[in-house]
Amino acid sequence: MRTVIFRFTAPYLTSLMVLFSIFVLLRGHNEPGGGFIGGLIAASAFAIYGIACGVAPVRRALYFHPMAIAATGLLVSVSAGCISILLGRRFLTGLWTFPDVLGGIGLSTPVMFDIGVYLVVVGAITSIALALEEGDD
């Protein structure tokens, strides 16, 4: 699989797919999309990079271990629920805030939860994909 063309295009493809996955993640708040599907797109981006250039460069590029990324995602998602506990609302109640600095863009706990889901999916699927690709070498 390591042809020159593939190896040349894979980094561009990967960065485009990661960008697209973040777009899908944020779009998912009110329209089709979301953390799960965004995470799958990002994980396939890393898998492509791994197929083209080997597993070690992917691990270097990710810097954190994929399992640690998944765990961070879990932490972020559970924390999104805990914010509503701290504010005396029922668990996982959606809470919004519109800070003036962002000029009307809302921040909310559902988005935070979705980012957590995104990280869990990216981390878990990437660690499986990388482990399988390592087995091939």
Next chain:
Amino acid sequence: MAVSDTHAAIDASAAQLPGALAAADYLPILPVVICFLAGAVMLILRKRTAWHGWIAIPALCLLTLTDLLLLRRVAGEGPQTMMMGGWRAPFGIAFTADLAGTLFATVGAMVALACGLFALVSISAEERRYGFFPFLFLMMGGVSGAFLTGDIFNLYVWFEVLLIGSFGLLILGSRHQQLDGAIKYCFLNLVGTTLFLIATGYLYGWFGTLNMADIARKAADQPAGGGLYTIAALYLVAFGMKAAGFPLNAWLPASYHTPRFVVSALFAGLLTKVGVYALIRVLLMLLAPQQQDLAFILAWVAGLTMMVGALGALAQTDLRRLLNYVVISGIGTIFVGIAAPGALGAGGDGAVGLSGALFYALHSIVVMTGLYLAAGVATDRAGSSSLHDMGGLWRGHVGFAAMMLVLLFAVSGLPPFSGFWPKLMLVRASFAAGMPWLGAAVLASGFLVTIASARVFALAFWRSKPEHEAMVVEPARYEHLDGPKPRGADAMLPILGLVCLVLAAGLWPQWLAGLTRTAAAGILDPGAYLHSVFGAAP
């Protein structure tokens, strides 16, 4: 920072529950939150194995404490409900902690704490790096969620979560034998879970709701029909498979002897009981009329499971495999109470059968975990888990031998310990339900398990160590003996704790029997449960 609920033009206030909550109202959700927070933190710190104990044990203590507080509140004020996101009842996902679920969750947390302490001395640094403690918390999150949820699809999700955790624990170490056991376990559990999902799909099609309280309310005015029997039978097969009921029990002895002792202890204590709990919840609370027509099948399943377990235990010469069959026999005993729950308001103690089943399930969680942990210590001391090669363990370890004796007496159902009282209730219930043969089966299987227990104690502890060294020890067979040795007071403490629970429940059974009686009444007559979910005006 302005926090507002109304987003854009949609006014969600009519669909949302009003009002702020007190700190104690969060108790139903906290066990799950604690497990996932601790699990996530430990997964991030996976490589720092020295920190694991310092995070895991306080987190497990906190989990136990939270469950105890929840139990006190539920016992005092009735079922507690937390609606996720504040959405109103049939639409939002409910977490409803009633007495039965909370009792299971509390005892489960205690057992997990004991196993966590035991794991500190018996799990190697390599296995910790592989993720023993994160998987433990993932599994406990699933178990706590399954016991406390009030939504049947959510129950399915928690089953999946605890299965993923248990898969990880099962293959810890990646030995050939373990993978062999894990494949059987995974395959049968996935089949069971798929049946569960199919049944839930039918149930949703039938009632148009997944909220357990809503289903219980609607099922009460349903005419009996073929569709509901299909659903009930599917649930029976799915949960029967999880619980290792008779025709579907082959996966348990094939897989439970392969992982570490502490993992077997957790599985034997908790996982089959989650299946039993789900069966009680679905058949006795949601589909009670169907249960009455399935009672005959349930009774046969119970009787055969008990006998298969007891006879299997007699036939085994390996301590661990023997215990696998004792687990199955215990599951059969619990099924007696599901087959003959007893009617409410019959004399002074209604629902004696279901009450006995709940009591026996709680007893079985503690005793089976204790027995597997003690078997781990015994195997380490004797250098083998085969009853042919063990012997003389009481010499020099009198305290340990006494604890083992208590656990063996308890699992056989002998009087001063916790196994006796629930069996008494179950025998009475099966006579009252007009199935005296089922009561006889309880006694007969108890007798056979007593013989099996006596064999364990006589061979492994009482007789002196056999002299023969002629037996060829296959290296593969004793692979589980490598790694850290569960020795010293650190390994004894968790077993001692479990033995104290057994003694407490055996010598003062009234408090626990009182709780299980109320819990059983709450399942057979879910009025308080409905009230907790729907509020004053449903």
